[in-house]
Amino acid sequence: MNRKAIALAVLGAVFVAGCAPQQTAKAPDSGATAGTATADVTKPKNDYNITVNYELGMHCTGFDFTYCCVLPPYNSVQSQVIKTADGPRAYPELLESDEKDHSVLVDGKKRFKLAYGHIDNTYSEGSKLAYWNVPYDVDGDGKWEKNENVANAYFTHLYVYKDLKGTNPKGTSKDSEKLFVGIQIPVPQDNGPAGAAVPSPMKGGHLHYTGEKGTIVFTKSPVLDNVPIVLTNPGIWDALGLPLTPFTDTVAAKNPLTLVESDVQPYQMAQVTLVDADTGKPVLDSHSGKPVSFVGTSPIDIPNCANCHANKTANGDKYTLYKQEKAFWKGLGASDWIANLKATSISIMEIHDDKNGTDFLKNYRPNSRDISNRLGRDPVLCQKCHADNVIGVLQSKTHKEDGKEEVIPALTQAIHTVHQIKAPLPDSQGRTAACQGCHPAHRQDGSMEGYPITPDGKNAYADADNRDAAGGCYVGRDVHSNPGKDRDGVGTKEYLNAIGQWLQDNVSQIGNGQGGKGLWCTNCHNQLSRELYQRDNLQNAFLQTGTTLRNKSLEEIAAGIGVTMDQLKAMMDPKVVLNEKGEDTPGKSEILHTWAKDRLVPDIAVIALKGDGPLVHKDEDGDINVVPLSANPAVDIASLKLPEGATGAAAVPYDAATHGRDYWLSPGSPHCADCHAAPFVEGQGGVAFPINQPGKYSLMRYTKGHAGIACQGCHESIHGLYPVTPEVDKTTYAQAAMYNPDGSHGPLKCASCHETNSDGVPLIAKHQPDEEEVADRHEWNGKPIEHDFEAAVQWMHAYAPDLGGKIPEE
Structure with missing residues (x-):
């Protein structure tokens, strides 16, 4: 059925007032022509707008699971479909599915499907990925049987009873009634983990509508069965958890052993096309006569572990097995990069065995010529011991420490703590470079110039500024680190709270005429975000009514969380505190406080x-x-x-409730509301509890704004928010221009879906004599919004339904 008439602009820009957009890169041909402007009226350029995004700003994974793995491949395509307005008083419509077939999109009597895929990336397993072809004894009986592989081993902590809607017909938590992913529900090759229930293949698939409940699986916590994990919010079209790699089909056509680092393509292009439900033929846009098809960003990249673990930087003189492993693969003709990645796995496990008493390499055979199982055991999957909320593993195993049984720390806590202490990599400003040094930082053009970490694991900008790097998954990419944002599609002011204003004045200096370099990772990922979250008790998140510190002065915020002003400043811009060994110092470093055992957990x-x-x-x-x-x-x-x-x-x-603590859930992750003033904030949680909570700010990726449109639909995913810099992320840069009639690269403007006047405000905002009862809805601060774009943007954010992720009613 069709849903919702959309009340005003689909999305005005949220950040800084700007000038005409730069046309420095051309968008891919989406089958859409320029918007029509007649008598100062601008009309949408497309019959339908299909938003295309992924729930995270960058997924970090490996592609060779024969040794060990920190994170599995998992990229989703998420979309919403908006039928644009076809007249000055017409409303756009957010389209839903057939009630009996959630693969069919309905527009009146018309029936469509949403075909999806990735341009030049149609498969994974084989030359791009070793996952399904890597044996793993899933049931632990000592034999490798059918469907027993890493792909089926990774998500066995997730289960359903009947379907992906959370249905539990018997109201039970009995283990024998549970259908576990990878066991009772095997994962088909080149499919996401829900592929057996809702097909999500890499090629030839159609998006599936999540309906009124969303996509839900269950997991078990230490104190509760049937903890719901909402993988995708209600009201979204998605293909779930695709095993995407950063290698195109073209690149993978060569011997995979000869892949080099410049082959990594981090901003893969997802494409969603509207097709006839019966014939499968593309639907043509009336403006251009070309298919209704849109491209979006599927970010996927590989971490930089090898820069330290494939040489003496991490291994020193004590750990040497990596040398033999590297030599073995070089002898088979592998590139230096591939040989280093293989050696890195051995290095990590050798150090882990020595430091933690594990026996990962007990049966390792460095002199064997076998390339299928050199470990002599199943691959090491970190989440089999460490809790990790990001994939729904809420229980850790235990270990003996000083004779006591201790719970193994959460994976993110264990990894970040040891690396930040041992290798803080400060720049000249004292900010750690370990964020971008370890996390993905590859570029779309394949260039390794200006890379943030040297081949031997040093900070390339130790005597400069981390933000001078050529760009990566965040740095120099999105609106918060894009010095050119004011020239390229941003249409309104920043609307900052006291924290955001301090960061703009003292760190970012973008948008205030100072020619700054933007924010750094630790300005958002820090303990202060948790402190603010704990003290929220919101009634309406967009209007920020209820209890909160977020709209207070810095002095009031400091007093509210019980710190001095100097401590608050250190929390807003954490710095490395080096000791005599050149390590970051627990108890003194606010960066390490983010991962400390004794910090506040909301x-x-x-x-x-x-x-x-x-x-x-x-x-x-x-x-x-x-x-x-x-x-x-x-x-x-x-x-x-x-x-x-x-x-x-x-x-x-x-x-x-979870051994994963609050990491990567709403209380443990940054929020727009940390820096931006209402109404330019997330909605509150509820639908995705315990990932988010009612009365608290949700994560952006679970938030719906104007008329039930996902925030990401108009802004793109976090870390890649419009406008991005065209040199770093060409895919996202081109994406916004496919919707905006003026070809701008900032967030979607009102004219993307509405007919607008010369001020960019929808014509439906004009007061009509028969609309006395709703006239106040088109006013902001007592003034009409009809000719005030700035006010219109505030209005449409403020009056978004705050429903915790639910689909708004009519």
Whole structure:
């Protein structure tokens, strides 16, 4: 059925007032012509707009799983389809699926499908990926049987009972009723982990509508079965968890052993095309006569572990096995890059064995000529021991420490802590370069000039500024680090709160005439974000009503979280604090505070108590389950009705529910609301609890704004927000221009979906005599928005339905 008339602009730009857009790069031909302007009226350039994005700004993964893996391949295509306005008083429509077939999109009596794929990237396994072809004893019986491979081993902690909508017909948590991904639900080759239930192949697939509930799987936490994991919000068309690699078909046509680092293509182009549901033929746009087809960004890149672990930087003189591994692969004709990646895996496991008492290399055979299983065991998958919220592993294994049984720390805590201490890589400003030094930083043009880390693992900008690097998954890429943003599609002011203003004045200096270089990673990823989150109890997130520190002065914020002004400044711009060994210093470094054991962990929920502990019930398998009472941890506890047997209630931190703590969930990740003033903020959570929570700001990737459109639909994904720099990310740079009638590269403007006047404001904002009852809706701060684009943009953000990710009603 068709959904929602869209009330005003699909999205005005959110950041800085700018000039005419630069035309420094040409968008791919999307089958769309320039917008029509008649008598100062601008009309949409397309019959339909299809947004195309991925939920993260960059997915970091390897492509060879024969040794070990930190993160599996997992890229989703997410879309919404908007039928644009066809008259001055007409409203655009957000299109949904047939109620009985969620692969069919309905526009009145017309029935379509959304064909998707990646340009020049149609497969993965084989010459690009070693995943399904790598054996792994999934059931632990000592034999490699059908479907027993790494691809089927990785997501066995996720399960459903019937479908991907969270249906549990028997209302049970009994293990024998669960259908586990990779076991009862094997993952087909070149498909995402839900591929058996909802097809998500690399080639020849159609997007699937997530409906009123979204796409939901379950996992188990240490204290609760059936923890829902919302993989995709309601009201989104998606292809879930594709095993995408950063190698095109063209590149992979050569011997995979000869791949070189410049072959990495981090900004893969996803393409979504509207086709007839019956014939499969492309639907043609009435403006151009060309197919309705749009390109979006699927970011996927490879970390830089080899720059330290394939040489003496990480290994020193003590660890030497990497040398033999490198020599073995070089002897087979491998490129230096491939040989270094192989050697890196051995280095990491040798050091881990020595430091942590594991035996990963117990059966390793460095002198063997076997290339299929040189480890003599199943590959090492980090999340089989370490909890990791990012893929829904909420339980860690334990280990002995000083004779005591201790829970193994969360994966992100373990990795970041040791690397930040040992290799902080400060630049001349004192900011760590370990972020971009370790995380992906490859460029679309394949150039390795200006790379942020040297081949032997040093900061290439140690005597300069990290932000001088040529660009990567964040640096020099998106609007927050794009010095040219004011010239290229940004249409409004920044709307900063006190923290954002301080960062603009003292760090970024973009947008204030100072010619700055933008923000650094640690200006967003820090402990301050958690402190603000803990103290939110929002009624309406967009209007920022309720309780919050975010709209206060810096002095009030410092007092509210219990720190001095100097400490607050250190939290806003964390710096490395070197000790005599050249290491970052725990207890002094605000960067390390982000990963410290003793830092604040925000509350997850209110649970029932019995005496001095939680009220628990046991399920059919004898598993202990606590009793949650409220997903809003800041709720008035006195207002809650206690269940039978409870003697009280209390809010508990994420530590109590997941060994992954709050990492990569809403409380542990940055928010637009950390720096931007309302209404240019996320909505609150709710649908995706416990990833996000009612009364708290959601993550951008789970937030819907104007008329139920995902924030990413108009702004693109975080780390790649419009406008990006064309030199670094050509795919995203071209994308916005496919929608905006003026060809600009900033966020989608009102004219993308509405007919607008000469001021860029939709014609439907003009007051009509028969609209007295809604006239106030087209005013901002008591003034009409009809000829005020700035006010119109504020209006449409402020009046977005704050529904926690649900689909808005009519």
